[in-house]
Amino acid sequence: MPGLFVTVDGPGGVGKSTLLPLLGAALEAAGHSVCLTREPSGGLLGRTARELTSEFHGLSLACLVAADRFHHLVDEIEPALSRGQLVLCDRYVPSSYVLQSLDGVPLEYVRQLNAPARRPDLAIILTAAPHLLEARLRGRGAHSRFEHDGSSTPEVRLYDELATVLAQDGFPLYTLDTGTFSPQAAVQAITCHASALLSRQQRQ
Numbered sequence: 001m002p003g004l005f006v007t008v009d010g011p012g013g014v015g016k017s018t019l020l021p022l023l024g025a026a027l028e029a030a031g032h033s034v035c036l037t038r039e040p041s042g043g044l045l046g047r048t049a050r051e052l053t054s055e056f057h058g059l060s061l062a063c064l065v066a067a068d069r070f071h072h073l074v075d076e077i078e079p080a081l082s083r084g085q086l087v088l089c090d091r092y093v094p095s096s097y098v099l100q101s102l103d104g105v106p107l108e109y110v111r112q113l114n115a116p117a118r119r120p121d122l123a124i125i126l127t128a129a130p131h132l133l134e135a136r137l138r139g140r141g142a143h144s145r146f147e148h149d150g151s152s153t154p155e156v157r158l159y160d161e162l163a164t165v166l167a168q169d170g171f172p173l174y175t176l177d178t179g180t181f182s183p184q185a186a187v188q189a190i191t192c193h194a195s196a197l198l199s200r201q202q203r204q
Ligand SMILES: Nc1ncnc2c1ncn2[C@@H]1O[C@H](COP(=O)(O)OP(=O)(O)O)[C@@H](O)[C@H]1O
Pocket: 010, 011, 012, 013, 014, 015, 016, 017, 018, 019, 136, 137, 139, 140, 178, 179, 181, 182, 183, 186
């Protein structure tokens, strides 16, 4: 039996970095072997993308994060899934649909570029009201040029608008509003939603 591939995307400040370690720990405590990872990855291409997002724009960033993704799949994600692990990935293809669109890359190009990327068993999209995200980002500080312009509205709107396209492209979406859930309550809601998937993995 292959493992399970669960991805978490959403706008800056929505709580991905906060939630993932908590979700990973809860799943480990429930007996799953969890491989916690993120994109851009810790590999050479991923580190370049993360550190130099201000240098790379449009098509070059789209191709850089996609190249990192294909290497990440072969190098880390697929081997972990073959070992039967539950891979929990902070950002994946949905982030590319949104961020590369915000960066002026035509959506059709981003879809084609990412078409060969493995589809997750569950694609969690975190969302929250833009004013809440803006307040959180003011408190935490921006991590990239995508978070610097002060308005979260375009990013939140794009995740919303692209949900239908993502579902058509094979992403089984589950959307959760972190404006109304504490990180602990979000972990509970996700594990409850994914219980059928998770018990499939535990039977291995
Ligand atoms: N569910 C939540 N409710 C309230 N605040 C949260 C929640 N999740 C995260 N935060 C806070 O919001 C800020 C941004 O969260 P972070 O995890 O860094 O977001 P992301 O990784 O999605 O950019 C942090 O200060 C964090 O403490």
